[in-house]
Amino acid sequence: MCEPVMLCQLKGAFIGSASTPLLSGVDLTIATGESLVFHGPSGGGKSSLLKSLLGGVHIFRGEYRFRGQSVDVRMLKEIRQAMAYIPQQPEIGKEAVTDYLQRPFSWKVSSGKSFNQREAADWFDRFGLENALLSSSCDRLSGGQRQRLAIVRALMTGRKIVLADEPTSALDDEACQKVVSTLLAGEFTVISASHDPRWMNHCSRRVLVAAGQVGEGQNGADNCKAGRDEKVGV
Amino acid sequence: MNEGGVGLIQLSLFYGILILPLALLWWLGLRQLVHGLIVGVARMTLQLGLIGIYLKFLFDQDSLWLNVFWLLVMVTVANLHILTRAGISKRHLFWVSQFSLLAGVGIVLFGMILVVQPEPWYQTRYLIPLAGMLLGNCLTGNILVLERFYSAVGERYEQFMGDLLLGASLYEALQPFIRNALQAALSPIVATLTTLGVVALPGMMTGQILGGAEPVEAVIYQIMIMLGIASSMVICAVLNIVLSIRIAFDGYGLLNRSVMLSPER
Numbered sequence: 001m002c003e004p005v006m007l008c009q010l011k012g013a014f015i016g017s018a019s020t021p022l023l024s025g026v027d028l029t030i031a032t033g034e035s036l037v038f039h040g041p042s043g044g045g046k047s048s049l050l051k052s053l054l055g056g057v058h059i060f061r062g063e064y065r066f067r068g069q070s071v072d073v074r075m076l077k078e079i080r081q082a083m084a085y086i087p088q089q090p091e092i093g094k095e096a097v098t099d100y101l102q103r104p105f106s107w108k109v110s111s112g113k114s115f116n117q118r119e120a121a122d123w124f125d126r127f128g129l130e131n132a133l134l135s136s137s138c139d140r141l142s143g144g145q146r147q148r149l150a151i152v153r154a155l156m157t158g159r160k161i162v163l164a165d166e167p168t169s170a171l172d173d174e175a176c177q178k179v180v181s182t183l184l185a186g187e188f189t190v191i192s193a194s195h196d197p198r199w200m201n202h203c204s205r206r207v208l209v210a211a212g213q214v215g216e217g218q219n220g221a222d223n224c225k226a227g228r229d230e231k232v233g234v
Numbered sequence: 235m236n237e238g239g240v241g242l243i244q245l246s247l248f249y250g251i252l253i254l255p256l257a258l259l260w261w262l263g264l265r266q267l268v269h270g271l272i273v274g275v276a277r278m279t280l281q282l283g284l285i286g287i288y289l290k291f292l293f294d295q296d297s298l299w300l301n302v303f304w305l306l307v308m309v310t311v312a313n314l315h316i317l318t319r320a321g322i323s324k325r326h327l328f329w330v331s332q333f334s335l336l337a338g339v340g341i342v343l344f345g346m347i348l349v350v351q352p353e354p355w356y357q358t359r360y361l362i363p364l365a366g367m368l369l370g371n372c373l374t375g376n377i378l379v380l381e382r383f384y385s386a387v388g389e390r391y392e393q394f395m396g397d398l399l400l401g402a403s404l405y406e407a408l409q410p411f412i413r414n415a416l417q418a419a420l421s422p423i424v425a426t427l428t429t430l431g432v433v434a435l436p437g438m439m440t441g442q443i444l445g446g447a448e449p450v451e452a453v454i455y456q457i458m459i460m461l462g463i464a465s466s467m468v469i470c471a472v473l474n475i476v477l478s479i480r481i482a483f484d485g486y487g488l489l490n491r492s493v494m495l496s497p498e499r
Contacts (some may be wrong), residue, residue: 054399055486073485077401085399087392093410109401154400163399 005032006068007161007189008053013062015045015052022048022057028207032161035183035190037203040210046193047088047165049209053191054080054163081109083191084154088165092138092146100138101153110157123152127178143170151179164192168199249275289362298356305365309335312369320380321495322478330477331376338470339368342462349458367438367459368466375419375467379475383415384482384494391489404479404487412475419471423464430460 008030016022022045030036038046051057052064055076064071066079092100098117105115121131127148133141141149147170154162162183168176176198183190184202193209194200240248252275259268292300313331317324322331343365352360387394387408397407405412430436438459442452482493 051395051399056395056399056488058486058488076486077403080399081401085396087396087399089392093390093393095410103397104400104402107402107406150396157400 006030007032007034007066008191009063009065010059011063011065013052013059013064015048015057015059017058018060021060023209025062030191032189033186034205035188035203036192036205036207037200038191038193038207038209039195039200040208042195044210046209050163050165050191050193054083054085056085082159083161083163084157084159086150086154086162086164086167088193089143089147089170092141092149094137094139096137097134097141097149100149101156104153104157113158115156119156120152123155126182127152128175144172144175147171148175148179151183155182160187161189162191164190164194166194166196167192168194168196173198289358292358292362296354296356296358298354301356301358301361304362308365308369309339312373316373316376316380319377320384322380322384323493323495326481326490326493327380327478330481331380331474334470334473334477335369335372335376337473338372338466338468339365341469342368342466346458346462364459364462368462371423371463372467372470375423375471376474379415379419379471380478382418383411383475386411386414387489388491388494394489398487404483407487408479415475416471420468423467427460427464436460 006029008028010026010028013026013028014021014024015026026049038049040046048057052059055071055073059071066075066082069075071079098115098120101120102115104110105113117134120134124131124134129145129148129152133145133149138146138149147167151164151167154164164183167183168179171179176196180199180202184199190203192199192203200206252271256268256271259271292304309332313328313335314324316335317327317331343361346364347355347360350360390411394407394411398404436456436459439452439456442455443449483489
């Protein structure tokens with residue numbers, strides 16, 4: 001059984017900008033505890049849809065409710081602090097790995113929390129990253145290592161809702177398995193965008209995001225059947 | 235003509251020195267650069283000639299309002315040049331940049347007037363050349379800071395989004411970009427301060443010495459100018475970048491891309 005506690009709800013949402021809308025009339029309800037994946041062709045808008053839930057892309061018409069409250073600019077802070085965002089291809093630059101991991105702890109959001117090197121090392125073990133990388137610089141890391149580093153950084157915030165954009169795209173099978181078994185084991189509510197079957201097959205709910213598709217609203221209670229496919233309108 | 239002075243006839247003859255560089259460029263097949271150099275020299279001559287006449291007029295008048303008007307013209311021209319070269323939309327950031335320049339140059343100029351104590355305080359002979367020195371140096375600093383900052387945010391937008399969407403405030407997410415841009419824009423002046431007098435003799439000091447001033451007096455002026463230049467560069471650059479963020483990013487913390495045009499190099 002899944003708890004039908006509504007987390008995010010889009011009603012007739014238009015995403016992008018009025019002059020160039022990326023998605024039109026999106027109806028979607030996401031419940032706490034779900035592991036949902038937006039899939040579909042590249043450029044179809046799945047990444048934008050994901051970002052729009054964090055205010056990273058504008059929702060210029062329609063309604064977005066988060067935990068039952070209508071979202072406006074003032075609520076963005078709360079939303080961004082509630083969810084852990086994992087970017088698609090983390091561009092990190094040349095900074096030291098520990099600096100990259102520590103930066104979120106210097107933000108106001110994390111006041112009171114401090115960076116724990118041991119915790120970072122534990123996460124590194126869990127995702128098959130060598131501990132020696134902690135004293136390396138980010139530009140020496142491979143694509144797969146950077147991707148896992150971004151996941152570690154997001155999880156170190158301690159948040160239980162994860163928004164992941166193509167979290168396994170640069171990973172080999174072994175690393176992918178480790179990420180899947182950590183993120184999709186039920187501990188986290190996961191909202192993701194992916195076209196990787198190794199990830200999609202383990203998500204409890206699949207939503208197709210593709211040009212020309214008509215939106216189909218679903219209510220939370222129906223969405224727990226594994227592998228169920230829905231369409232989101234464009 | 236006193237000893238060491240340059241007359242108009244001598245100056246016109248000195249234009250002949252250009253034959254050498256022009257011949258070299260021509261020989262290397264850089265026809266466009268030859269054309270560019272000729273046009274550049276012509277413009278420089280015309281502009282400096284006109285400004286010489288205008289400055290003489292300003293000096294004769296020595297009027298507060300005329301000076302203020304001329305200062306505003308200088309700041310506006312500098313501002314337009316900065317925004318064009320940095321590839322930033324004038325429609326969005328003109329006033330922010332104008333304010334930053336006025337504040338950065340104004341504060342330092344005020345300090346300089348307190349030190350020099352000209353009589354009257356707005357005496358054109360001091361006010362206009364000092365403002366010109368400050369503005370000229372703020373020009374490069376501000377072009378660099380805006381160009382670096384906005385092109386870096388544009389190129390590494392996903393990195394910025396990664397921080398912003400993870401809960402950083404707008405300024406927290408932009409902090410690495412702000413630091414990099416300021417570092418790039420201000421390290422040349424730091425390098426200049428470090429080597430000044432050893433590697434290069436500053437133009438103003440050289441001009442003063444050639445004009446007959448005592449070296450010690452020229453050095454004192456030069457030190458004051460360098461302190462002023464460094465201070466106004468930092469103030470202008472920091473104000474410009476911090477204030478522009480309020481205009482260029484919306485309530486969501488997202489960059490309004492229409493702020494960025496392509497920079498002119």
